[in-house]
Amino acid sequence: MSFGTSFLWYLNVYCFKFYCIEIMLCFVSQDPTNLQGKNQKHQAFEAELNANQSRLDAVDNTGQQLINDEHYASDQVQERLDELHQLWNHLFDRSKDKGEKENKINLEVSNKELGTD
Secondary structure, three states: OHHHHHHHHHHHHHHHHHHHHHHHHOOOOOOOOHHHHHHHHHHHHHHHHOHHHHHHHHHHHHHHHHOOOOOOOOHHHHHHHHHHHHHHHHHHHHHHHEEEEEEEHHHHHHHHHHOOO
8 A cells, every 4th residue: 555545544534533523522411410520521522632733734744745746646635635624623613612502501500500590
């Protein structure tokens, strides 16, 4: 397997992983129990997402190098890089939305407990 082919394979794996994570982010629990634990899990997820930015940068640099070297699959590499970046940005947006929804639920539960509804 050539470097370019294996690189495309890894891009496919990353895209698939991002699709799976996106599905997970679609679910916002309305269950008011253990809100602190859920908030901590979400914060850990966001920290992991931020920590993986360097991996995305490395993949992007490698892909750009293949394109600059006029690799035979340059068009495919560019398409997959574009898709990868769209998915990455979408994950950040979804993660932010989920965090905001969970914070809203947390606030509503806190207000009910304090009787300030």
